[in-house]
Structure formats: structure tokens, C-alpha cells
Amino acid sequence: MENQTNIHQHDHQFSDAERQAVYKSIYSRRDVRGQFKPDPIPDEVLARILQAAHHAPSVGFMQPWNFLLIKSQQVKQQVHDLFKKANHEAGEMFEQETQRQIYSTLKLEGILESPINLVVTCDRERAGPVVIGRTHDMAMDVYSSVCAVQNLWLAARAEGLGVGWVSIFDRLELKKLLQLPTQVTPVAYLCIGYVEHFFVEPELKTAGWLDRLPLQDLVFFDQWENSHAEHEEKLVKYLSQAAY
Ligand SMILES: Cc1cc2c(cc1C)N(C[C@H](O)[C@H](O)[C@H](O)COP(=O)(O)O)c1[nH]c(=O)[nH]c(=O)c1N2
Numbered sequence: 001m002e003n004q005t006n007i008h009q010h011d012h013q014f015s016d017a018e019r020q021a022v023y024k025s026i027y028s029r030r031d032v033r034g035q036f037k038p039d040p041i042p043d044e045v046l047a048r049i050l051q052a053a054h055h056a057p058s059v060g061f062m063q064p065w066n067f068l069l070i071k072s073q074q075v076k077q078q079v080h081d082l083f084k085k086a087n088h089e090a091g092e093m094f095e096q097e098t099q100r101q102i103y104s105t106l107k108l109e110g111i112l113e114s115p116i117n118l119v120v121t122c123d124r125e126r127a128g129p130v131v132i133g134r135t136h137d138m139a140m141d142v143y144s145s146v147c148a149v150q151n152l153w154l155a156a157r158a159e160g161l162g163v164g165w166v167s168i169f170d171r172l173e174l175k176k177l178l179q180l181p182t183q184v185t186p187v188a189y190l191c192i193g194y195v196e197h198f199f200v201e202p203e204l205k206t207a208g209w210l211d212r213l214p215l216q217d218l219v220f221f222d223q224w225e226n227s228h229a230e231h232e233e234k235l236v237k238y239l240s241q242a243a244y
Contacts, residue, residue: 021158023244025154025155025157025158026154027243027244028157028198029153029154029157029163030157030162030198030199030202030203031163031164031165031202031203032110032162032163032164032191032195032198033107033108033109033110033164033191033203034107034110034113035162035195035196035197036110036113036114036115036162036191036193036194036195037193037194037195037196038113038115038193039115039193039194040115041115041116041161041192041193041194045159045161046069046116048155048159049152049155049156049159049161049192050067050152052151052152052154052155053065053067053120053148053149053151053152053155054148055151056144056147056148056150056151057144057147058141058144058145058147058148059131059132059133059134059140059141059143059144060127060131060132060133060134061132062126062127062131062134062141062144063126063144064122064123064124064126064127064141064142064144064145065120065121065122065123065144065145065148065187066120066121066123066184067118067119067120067121068118068119068121068178069116069117069118070116070117070118070119071115071116071117073112075117075177075178076111076112076117077112078177079111079117079169079174079177079189080109080111080112082169082170082173082174082177083109083111083166083168083169085170086168086169086170087108087168090103090168091103091104102207102208102209105207106203106204106207106209108166108168109164109166109168109191110164110191110193111166111191113191113193114162114164114191114192114193115192115193116191116192116193117189117190117191117192118152118188118189118190118192119178119186119188119189119190120145120148120149120152120186120187120188120190121145121180121184121185121186121187122141122142122144122145122184122185122187123141123183123184124138124141124142124183124184124185125183126141142185142187145185145187145188146187146188149165149187149188149190152190153190156192157198160194160195161192161193161194161195162192162193162194162195162198163190163191163192164190164191164192165188165189165190166189166190166191167188167189169186169189171185171186174186174189214240215239215240216236216239216240219235219236219239
């Protein structure tokens with residue numbers, strides 16, 4: 001009996017308020033590129049969101065992540081230079097003139113304004129060559145680091161901190177700048193800080209780039225593109241309702 005109380009969670013059920021809080025964090029989380037305030041992030045708050053990241057699921061419990069904190073304005077400036085170069089290249093890649101025009105107006109990073117930049121990495125060799133669950137798909141370790149990013153992002157939202165993911169870099173140049181070893185992949189470059197406000201909608205939606213897709217079009221039953229399974233009408237109806 002003593003043992004059982006130690007291995008089982010006591011609070012199996014969330015209260016209504018706790019459940020609401022989880023969904024609030026999910027639905028109000030935003031990718032933040034601007035509106036960062038320079039206010040420092042207290043160490044205990046930073047530690048809490050890093051703990052949240054570290055408690056993410058990982059393939060074979062591999063925990064392939066590291067968290068590289070960047071506060072040096074000099075390093076941020078060098079990273080920003082890499083972004084500028086890649087962003088210029090990116091702008092040329094869109095075929096339509098209207099897309100290129102919109103792209104040039106988008107702010108896609110807050111590297112210099114946010115007090116903390118954080119690189120979440122994946123050490124592809126953390127647990128040796130054979131990892132439970134990664135035996136047949138080597139990408140699973142990278143997915144695990146992405147889970148850590150999402151945990152951190154949601155925890156940060158609950159702390160009132162904005163997070164913006166920047167991926168417009170030449171990966172090898174970023175690795176070289178940050179002196180990452182060969183087996184370590186940069187998974188996410190995150191800009192973190194307190195913000196003036198959070199937007200209600202994704203900025204790319206507001207800018208007219210893309211809309212949120214209807215969830216009911218994305219859910220299939222038993223086989224690809226089968227959207228109309230028998231007896232699933234009720235679920236499909238719920239899927240088409242607004243989330244919040
Ligand atoms: C893997 C990955 C990579 C990037 C992003 C996200 C993810 C998951 N996003 C943020 C992205 O644009 C944003 O999540 C969507 O537009 C939806 O908006 P919300 O996150 O809901 O606000 C992002 N945003 C940005 O301004 N510059 C970037 O380079 C990237 N890169």
C-alpha cells in the first residue's frame with residue numbers, strides 16, 4: 001500500500017480551473033516577433049520554463065536536448081547577421097510578386113530586442129546508436145526536442161513571457177557560430193521576453209498570408225482522406241465548432 005501511494009499520482013483528475021488553465025495557455029500562446037520589453041527574466045521564472053522543457057516526452061527517454069542561453073549582445077548581433085542574410089535569400093524564393101511584397105513587410109524575429117535567446121538542440125548521439133523507439137525512424141530524437149520546445153512555449157505563456165521561433169538561418173553557419181559539435185543539431189532558435197501584449201490571432205493570419213485550416217478537413221477515419229466515417233457525425237460536428 002505504501003508503495004502504491006508512491007508510484008501513483010494522487011491528483012489523477014484536474015479541477016475545472018486547472019483544465020481551463022491548460023487550454024488557456026494553448027489557445028493564447030502566440031509566436032512573438034516584436035513588442036518585447038527589455039525587462040530581465042527572473043532566474044526562478046527562467047528555471048521553471050526550462051524545467052517544463054526538460055519534462056517533455058522523448059524517444060526512449062533519450063532527453064536529447066540542451067538549452068543554450070544567449071544573453072550576449074555581441075553573439076545576438078552575429079546571429080542577427082545570419083538571419084538577415086538568410087531572410088534576404090528567403091524573400092527571393094516566393095514565386096508570386098504579391099507574396100514577395102507581403103514577405104518583405106513581415107517581422108520574423110526579435111533576436112536583438114528580446115532579453116534572452118535560447119537555442120534548443122538535439123544531440124543525435126545522446127543515448128548511443130540504438131535507442132528504444134528510434135530504431136526505425138532516426139528523426140524521432142529531433143521530434144523529442146521539438147516536444148521540449150512546445151512545453152517551454154506553453155509554460156512561458158503561463159508566465160506571461162512571449163516566445164518567438166526563428167528558423168531563417170543557414171543551419172551549418174548557425175552551428176559554426178555557436179560552436180555546436182557535429183552530432184548536435186540546432187532545433188529551435190527562440191527569442192524570449194516579457195511583452196507589451198499578445199496578439200489574439202497568429203500574425204501570419206492577420207497579415208493575410210494564410211488562414212487557420214478547418215479542423216474537420218484534417219481529420220480522417222481509418223484511411224487517408226476518408227472524412228465521412230459512419231457514426232462519426234457527432235465528432236465531426238464538434239470539430240467544426242470554434243475551439244474557444
Ligand atoms: C518549426 C517552426 C519554425 C518557425 C515558426 C514556428 C515553427 C513551429 N515560426 C512561428 C510561426 O510563424 C507561427 O507559429 C505561426 O504563424 C502560427 O502563429 P502562432 O504561433 O499561433 O502565433 C516562425 N516565426 C517567425 O516569425 N520566424 C520564423 O523563422 C519562424 N519559424
